[in-house]
Amino acid sequence: MNKADQDYAQPLGLDVGTSRIVAARFIDKKYQYESQLNAFITLPYSALAESMLRRDNVFHEVRHGEIVVAGDDAAKFAEVFHVETRRPMANGVLNPREPHSLPVVRSIVAKLIGTGASAKQKVFFSVPAPVEGSDNSIAYHQAAVGQILTDLGYVATPITEGLAVVFGELAETNFSGIGISCGSGLCNVCLAVLSVPVISFSVSKAGDFIDNQAALVTGDLAIRMRLEKEKSFHLNGFTGDRVHDALNVYYQEVLVNLVQTLRRQISSAERRPSFDQAIPLVLSGGTAVPQGFLDQFTKVLRSHELPVRLSEVRLSPDPLNSTARGALMAALC
Ligand SMILES: Nc1ncnc2c1ncn2[C@@H]1O[C@H](COP(=O)(O)OP(=O)(O)OP(=O)(O)O)[C@@H](O)[C@H]1O
Ligand SMILES: [Mg+2]
DSSP: OOHHHOOSSOOOOEEEEESSEEEEEEEHHHHHHHEEEOOEEEEEOHHHHHHHHHHHOOOEEEETTEEEEEEEHHHHHHHHHEEEEEESEETTEETTTOHHHHHHHHHHHHHOOSSSSSSTTTEEEOOOBBTTOOOOHHHHHHHHHHHHHHHHOEEEEEEEEEHHHHHHHOOOTTOOOEEEEOOSSSSSEEEEETTTTEEEEEESHHHHHHHHHHHHTSSOOOHHHHHHHHHHHHOSSOOSHHHHHHHHHHHHHHHOOOOOOOOHHHHTTTTTOOSSSEEEEEEEEEGGOOOTTHHHHHHHHSSSSSOOOEEEEEEEESSHHHHHHHHHHHHOO
C-alpha cells in the first residue's frame, strides 16, 4: 500500500478469494487494484532468518516460534526453500483444518487496505453463495472476515461473489442478468433483476478441482498442473500432450457441471423471474482466462438449453479483478 492508498478515505471493494485477495479503489476517476496471493509458508524461527527477511522487506510475521511468510512473497520463498505453499482458505471459505487461516487472512487484508481512514469508511467484501447440498461454513467465514474488517476500523458489508460480478459487469442492463465467477475453490453464480439477486449459488468444481484431478491422473503435483494451466493452456481439444489432455478433460467437467447446475437452479427456482427481454450472461474469474473458455462454455450451453433467453454470453475484459470492482461499485452506490 502506497501513501495515496493510505490516505484513501472512499469506499473499498475487497475480493476475498481462495487463491487471491484483491482490493479495489476508485482514484482519479479510475479503478485501481492491488492483490496478494492468499497463501503462506512457515519456516522455523531463527533471529538471523528473521533479520534477513526484514532487511529484504519480505512480508512476514513471527508467530508461535515460526516465521510465517505470506502473500506473493510466499510463492517466491516456497521455491527458494523447496517447501509447498499453504492456503488459509479452501472451497471459498476459511479452511477449518488450517490453524494459521485466520491470522494469515488478517495480515494479508491489513497489508492491502490498512486501517480505516475514517469511522465511516465502507468496505464491501465478497463471500461465496451456498453450495448446493452442502453446508460449507459460509456463516462462520462471513462473520470472521467481517470481524477482521471491523477490527481494522471499517464499516463492512458482505456481498455474494456472483452479485459482485453483476455489479461489476452489467451496469448497461441496469444490473439485470447472470454474473458468474469461475475461481479457484468455487464457481459463483447470481441471476439478478435490477440489482436484486433472485438466484444465487456456487458449485465446488472450479480451478482447484481441475488441478487436483489432473494431478491424480498424470501422477504430478497439483501445483505443477496449476502452473502449466496458467502458463500455456488453451481449451482446444486433445493434443496428445498428457498434461494438456488431462487439464482439458477436467475443464470440460467443470463447464458441464456449471451449466447443468445453472439450468437446474433456474428451472427449480420458486421465484423464477419472467423476463420480457433476453438477459446477458458474463463470465469472469481466473478459471475463465484461458483461450477457448468462452467458446467451450457457449458450446456446452447450446446442448443444455436454459429456461431463460440470453441476449449475449461474454467474457469480462478484466476477469481477475471483476469481483473486487463489483464489490467496490456496490459500496459506491
Ligand atoms: N492465466 C490463467 N490461465 C488459467 N487459469 C488461471 C489463469 N490465471 C489464474 N488461473 C486460475 O484461476 C483460479 C484463480 O482464480 P480467481 O483469482 O478468480 O480465484 P479466487 O477468487 O481466489 O477463488 P474463489 O473465488 O474460488 O474463492 C486458479 O485456479 C488459477 O489457477
Ligand atoms: Mg473469486
